[in-house]
Amino acid sequence: MHADYLPTTLEGKQHRVTEECAEVIKELAKIGRFGLLSRHPDGGPTNLEALLDEMTDLEHAISEFRNDPSIVLYRKQLTYEADYEID
Numbered sequence: 001m002h003a004d005y006l007p008t009t010l011e012g013k014q015h016r017v018t019e020e021c022a023e024v025i026k027e028l029a030k031i032g033r034f035g036l037l038s039r040h041p042d043g044g045p046t047n048l049e050a051l052l053d054e055m056t057d058l059e060h061a062i063s064e065f066r067n068d069p070s071i072v073l074y075r076k077q078l079t080y081e082a083d084y085e086i087d
C-alpha cells in the first residue's frame with residue numbers, strides 16, 4: 001500500500017485490518033478453486049504469491065493497529081488495573 005493511503009486514525013487502522021482480512025480470504029478462496037500455482041489468464045503472480053503478499057499486508061495492518069497510541073495506552077491501563085486489582 002502506498003504510504004499516502006495508510007490510515008492515521010484508530011478507526012482507519014481498524015478498517016484497514018478488515019480490508020486486509022478480506023483480501024487474505026479472497027486469495028484463500030481462489031486457491032481453493034484454482035490451486036496454489038495457478039494465476040490469472042492475463043498473467044501476474046500465482047495465487048500463492050498473491051496470498052503471501054496479502055498476508056504481509058495483513059500483518060502490517062495488525063501491527064499498525066496494535067501499536068496505535070490509544071491501543072497501547074488502553075493495554076497499559078488494563079495491566080495497571082490488573083496489577084492493582086481495580087474493577
Ligand SMILES: [Mg+2]
Pocket residue numbers: 020023053054057058
Ligand atoms: Mg492488501
